[in-house]
Amino acid sequence: xxxxxxxxxxxxxxxxxxxxxxxxxxxxxxxxxxxxxxxxxxxxxxxxxxxxxxxxxxxxxxxxxxxxxxxxxxxxxxxxxxxxxxxxxxxxxxxxxxxxxxxxxxxxxxxxxxxxxxxxxxxxxxxxxxxxxxxxxxxxxxxxxxxxxxxxxxxxxxxxxxxxxxxxxxxxxxxxxxxxxxxxxxxxxxxxxxxxxxxxxxxxxxxxxxxxxxxxxxxxxxxxxxxxxxxxxxxxxxxxxxxxxxxxxxxxxxxxxxxxxxxxxxxxxxxxxxxxxxxxxxxxxxxxxxxxxxxxxxxxxxxxxxxxxxxxxxxxxxxxxxxxxxxxxxxxxxxxxxxxxxxxxxxxxxxxxxxxxxxxxxxxxxxxxxxxxxxxxxxxxxxxxxxxxxxxxxxxxxxxxxxxxxxxxxxxxxxxxxxxxxxxxxxxxxxxxxxxxxxxxxxxxxxxxxxxxxxxxxxxxxxxxxxxxxxxxxxxxxxxxxxxxxxxxxxxxxxxxxxxxxxxxxxxxxxxxxxxxxxxxxxxxxxxxxxxxxxxxxxxxxxxxxxxxxxxxxxxxxxxxxxxxxxxxxxxxxxxxxxxxxxxxxxxxxxxxxxxxxxxxxxxxxxxxxxxxxxxxxxxxxxxxxxxxxxxxxxxxxxxxxxxxxxxxxxxxxxxxxxxxxxxxxxxxxxxxxxxxxxxxxxxxxxxxxxxxxxxxxxxxxxxxxxxxxxxxxxxxxxxxxxxxxxxxxxxxxxxxxxxxxxxxxxxxxxxx
Numbered sequence: 001x002x003x004x005x006x007x008x009x010x011x012x013x014x015x016x017x018x019x020x021x022x023x024x025x026x027x028x029x030x031x032x033x034x035x036x037x038x039x040x041x042x043x044x045x046x047x048x049x050x051x052x053x054x055x056x057x058x059x060x061x062x063x064x065x066x067x068x069x070x071x072x073x074x075x076x077x078x079x080x081x082x083x084x085x086x087x088x089x090x091x092x093x094x095x096x097x098x099x100x101x102x103x104x105x106x107x108x109x110x111x112x113x114x115x116x117x118x119x120x121x122x123x124x125x126x127x128x129x130x131x132x133x134x135x136x137x138x139x140x141x142x143x144x145x146x147x148x149x150x151x152x153x154x155x156x157x158x159x160x161x162x163x164x165x166x167x168x169x170x171x172x173x174x175x176x177x178x179x180x181x182x183x184x185x186x187x188x189x190x191x192x193x194x195x196x197x198x199x200x201x202x203x204x205x206x207x208x209x210x211x212x213x214x215x216x217x218x219x220x221x222x223x224x225x226x227x228x229x230x231x232x233x234x235x236x237x238x239x240x241x242x243x244x245x246x247x248x249x250x251x252x253x254x255x256x257x258x259x260x261x262x263x264x265x266x267x268x269x270x271x272x273x274x275x276x277x278x279x280x281x282x283x284x285x286x287x288x289x290x291x292x293x294x295x296x297x298x299x300x301x302x303x304x305x306x307x308x309x310x311x312x313x314x315x316x317x318x319x320x321x322x323x324x325x326x327x328x329x330x331x332x333x334x335x336x337x338x339x340x341x342x343x344x345x346x347x348x349x350x351x352x353x354x355x356x357x358x359x360x361x362x363x364x365x366x367x368x369x370x371x372x373x374x375x376x377x378x379x380x381x382x383x384x385x386x387x388x389x390x391x392x393x394x395x396x397x398x399x400x401x402x403x404x405x406x407x408x409x410x411x412x413x414x415x416x417x418x419x420x421x422x423x424x425x426x427x428x429x430x431x432x433x434x435x436x437x438x439x440x441x442x443x444x445x446x447x448x449x450x451x452x453x454x455x456x457x458x459x460x461x462x463x464x465x466x467x468x469x470x471x472x473x474x475x476x477x478x479x480x481x482x483x484x485x486x487x488x489x490x491x492x493x494x495x496x497x498x499x500x501x502x503x504x505x506x507x508x509x510x511x512x513x514x515x516x517x518x519x520x521x522x523x524x525x526x527x528x529x530x531x532x533x534x535x536x537x538x539x540x541x542x543x544x545x546x547x548x549x550x551x552x553x554x555x556x557x558x559x560x561x562x563x564x565x566x567x568x569x570x571x572x573x574x575x576x577x578x579x580x581x582x583x584x585x586x587x588x589x590x591x592x593x594x595x596x597x598x599x600x601x602x603x604x605x606x607x608x609x610x611x612x613x614x615x616x617x618x619x620x621x622x623x624x625x626x627x628x629x630x631x632x633x634x635x636x637x638x639x640x641x642x643x644x645x646x647x648x649x650x651x652x653x654x655x656x657x658x659x660x661x662x663x664x665x666x667x668x669x670x671x672x673x674x675x676x677x678x679x680x681x682x683x684x685x686x687x688x689x690x691x692x693x694x695x696x697x698x699x700x701x702x703x704x705x706x707x708x709x710x711x712x713x714x715x716x717x718x719x720x721x722x723x724x725x726x727x728x729x730x731x732x733x734x735x736x737x738x739x740x741x742x743x744x745x746x747x748x749x750x751x752x753x
Contacts, residue, residue, distance in 0.1 A: 024077045031070055038066050092157040092167035095131040099155050103176040109183045116144040119151045119177045127155055134160050142172055149177040184249040184259040187223040191247050193267055199274035199363045200318045205377055206361050208236040209439065211243045211269045213425055219247055226252050234264055241269040274363050276312060277752040278423065281722075282358040282366035283307035283745045286326065286389075286417075289729075289738035292345070295334045302326035302356065303334075305370075305743075310360035319361035323375045325387070326354055338397050339733065348397045349739075352388040354415075364423030364751035368744035371416040371727075372445075379436050381445045383414035390447075391415060391728075391741060398706050398732050404699055406543075407454035410709065414447030417727050417742035423751035429723045431560060431714070444712055444727035444742065449555050449564070451547040453699070457692045459543025462525050465588050481512045484602065484630075487660040488621065508606030512627070520595055524587055529580050536576035540584055545696070547573055555711060564709035570700045578693050585689040600627040604637070610645060617643030619650075633658045706733055713740075721748035 045051060045059050104122035108114050120141055127137040141153035152172045159165035196218060198210035212231050219229040233245035244264050251257035285305025295303065301324075308320045332346030357369040357377050371389035372380045383389060395408040418435045419442050432441035488508060526541040537546040549555060549564060552572060563569075604623040609616060620640040629635035637657060639650045713726035727742035 027073065027077055031073060034066065035070065038063060090132050090135075092135065092159050092165045095135045096155060096157045096167040096169070098130050099127045099137070099157070100130065101126045101155075101173070101175055103178060104151070105178045105180060107180050109181045109186075110146045110149050110177065110179050111183070112181070115146060115177070115179070116141060116151065119144065119175070120153070123151065123153075123175055131157060136160055144177075149179075151175045151177050182224055182227075184227060184251050184257045187227045188247060188249045188259040188261065190222050190224075191219045191229070191249070192222065193218045193247075193265070195268040195270060196243070197270050197272040199272060199276075200361060201271050202238045202241045202269060204318055204361070205321070205359070206319060206365060206367070207238060207269070207271075208233060208243065209367075209420070209437070210363075210365070210422075211236065211267070212245070212439065213422060215243065215245075215247075215267055217425075223249060228252050236269075241271075243267045243269050273318075274312060276363055276424065278310075278312040278362060278364035278750060280310045280360040280362075280364045280366040280421075280423070280749045281307070281745075281747055282360050282368040282419075284356040284358050284368045284370035284417065285740075285743050286354045286356055286370045286415075287331070287349075287351070287739070287741060288743050289740045291336060291338075291732065291737055291739040292334075294336065295345075300327050300330040300334050303331060306356045306358045308358040308360040308366070310362065310366075312362050312364075319359055321357075321359040321377075323355060323357045325356065326351075328353060338737075341397070343397060348394050350392040350394070352383075352390040353386065354389045355384070355387040364749040365421070366746045366749055367420045368746055369416065369418050370744055371742050372414045372447075373416065379416055379418060379445070381414060381416065381435060382447055388413075389415045393730070395703060395707055399702065400706070402699075402702070404457060404695060405453060405455055407452065408699075408703060409452040410707075411450045411452055412446055412448070412728060412741070414445065415727050415742045416443075416445040417725050417744040418443040418445075419723060419725050419744045419746045421723060421746040421749050423749040424753075427749075429716075429746075431712075433557065442714055442723060442725040444556070444725055446550075446555050446711070446727060449549040451549060451703075453545040453547075454543050455545060455696060455699075456543060457695055458538060458540055458545060461540045461584075461689070461692060462521075465521055465525065465540075468592075481510050484510045484512070484604065484661060488604065488606075488657060508604065508621070511603045513601040513603070520591060521588060524591055529584050529587070531576035531579050533576065536573060536580050538577075538580050538584065545577065547576075558711045560712050560714040562711045564711050565700065565704040570704060573700050574697045577696060581689045581693050585686060601625070602627050602630055610643075617641060617645035619645065631658065631661050707731075721750075723747055 042059060042063065045055060048055075101123050104119055104126060106115060106118040106122055108118050120139055124137055124139050127139070131137060136158045138156040138158065139153055140156065141151060143152045144150070152174050154169035154172050156166065156168040193215050196211055196214040198207060198214055200206050200210055212233055216229055216231050219231070223229060228250050230248045230250070231245050232248065233243060235244045236242070237244075244266050246261035246264050248258060248260040283305055284307075285303075287303060288305070292303065297304075303326055306322045306324045308322045309315070310320050328351060331351065332344060334345045336343055336345055336348065338348060354371050355373050355375065357367075357373050357375070359367045359377065361367075367377065369377055369379060372382075372384045372387050373389075374380075374384060374387070380387075391412045393410040393412075395410055396405065399405070399408060416435050418438045419429070420438045420440065421429055422440060425440055428440070430441050432438045432443050434441070435443040435445040485508065488510070522541070526539065528537050528539045528544075530537040533551070535548050535552045537548070538544060539546075549569075552569065553562075553564070555564075602623060602625065604621065606621055608619045608621065610619065618641070622638045622640075623630060623635075625635040630637075633655075636654050639654065641648060641650070708731040710729045710731070711727065713724075713729045715724040715726075716722070717724070722745050724743065724745045726740045728740070730739040730741075731737070732739065
């Protein structure tokens, strides 16, 4: 008898049952072989000739032992069979009934496009764990609602060893889907800020500022890492201590994932005096730099600016606020020196009224504003009625002597410098465009920036155009008259042959009255002409060239330390200037052509005697109208006949005259492009424009070579622990001469809770 061989199973329950039954069968087979061998042994002993009774008794005992052992084995085999007695092998239907997946958890937001796919995968994984090995679970989705998080579909179970054994849900199941991922909207719903405590009294100007900072800090602690919270206040009531506004949550790694409160929230504000150790400082000095440092101290009230300092625990109250304006009359008369030329400030800088504001407060907070700002620290980006904060810089004072310019002004509107820093929030200040409330930031505002030039070259264009127009008028009048005379004479000479008689000219008077082109040009030259991008405008009559730098650059959105007249900017200005000059000459050319060929007035009068054999007739030829109408026939010649010719048809004669006049007039004055008087005149105009353009182009580079205008100058001094914003800085003459407009400083500020 050989050893039983059992093939390794697949691990399924059905295979395990089969293996158990096979093992019992093999054991029963082995037992039968043992019993058969014992029977053969008994037959051999009984058949022995010398067998004794003792031998038979010993044989009987051996048989009993074997029988007892076989009995015990049978009981063991019976127990093995009873383990699965009455049980049926699992099938797909029974396994499908075991699936119970009421919900799944996915790792993407419900509204993510991958949410359904992830939910299906999770549902299959959960169901697979609920069926026996040897069965595969599938899921067919029929719908998915990200709003409610419900996945609908049907499970299918397939027997791996018997593909015909398959079962599918008779009706769709609804599976609740939950997500472990978050969105900005979910984080926004986590924010529950109903009250904040601030370290300044509710009536302090900084109260709203601190309330906003505290609200943001409290909300930030309620959202998950990776999300940034901001708050946009819409109102603040210091009487009731109520801050109203909306929170916004933004995913720091996905800026498109953002959510904002649909309706404003009301946050109760309470005052809690600070016990922190803190120091704060602020200063504003609207006009500063080496150019004005030499003005004797005390000469101009307010020129040194204003400052404020606060030390928590030492300074009384919760803040220190100081404001001052500048004595403009004294400032304008203050002496300065530019290019070794003794001047007054007013010769170089004309300044509108400005205010300077500095506030230092508890908890290491400070604010500085200057320019168009009120005593309460309220900024006006378009200019405060009391403090318009505009400035005009007379650049001719620093430019070398040049015949190209008589005026070069840089005009700036509503200059504002702004800075705020709360050391309790942090020690980093960012650039911000919110000049009204630059929380933890540096900001500036300039309502407008224009470069206003006056050039004799441009105004001289008027005289050049007038001279060209007069020259054209004088030159073309005689050729046009001669051409008309020739044409009428040539046509009249045919009247004799046409009428069968001889003709006698009694004389023709032909006058051409050209309009006064210089007078016609005057309104055109007085009109401003602007480039297509709105940057450059010229008024030729007055020699004005205006450059709108705000239109070109967007002056309030420039990065720190931007050169206002960079090479790129100058190239664009020059291109726009050339565009405008070409547009001007095109308008002048069009006007001259229109007036010469269109509205020039012509009068013709004269008689012709025709001597017929039986009659002497007289023809009177006349015309009073425009040259264009005469040449085109829009207004024909008038012919009055006497005698026999009164009944004559002069239509062919008139047509002949008119067909003759056109080529003769064209040949006399030329065309716009084919040479002649007109073309030569237009060439003179183009040459005038080219000359002006070539000479004006270097002006802007000349200005930049002696005056570097830098916008949004930002400085951080780590040793002094100060942040500085300068909206406008002029570096003059490359000799270290500096003029700052709108300078504000916050710091040094410290805070220890």
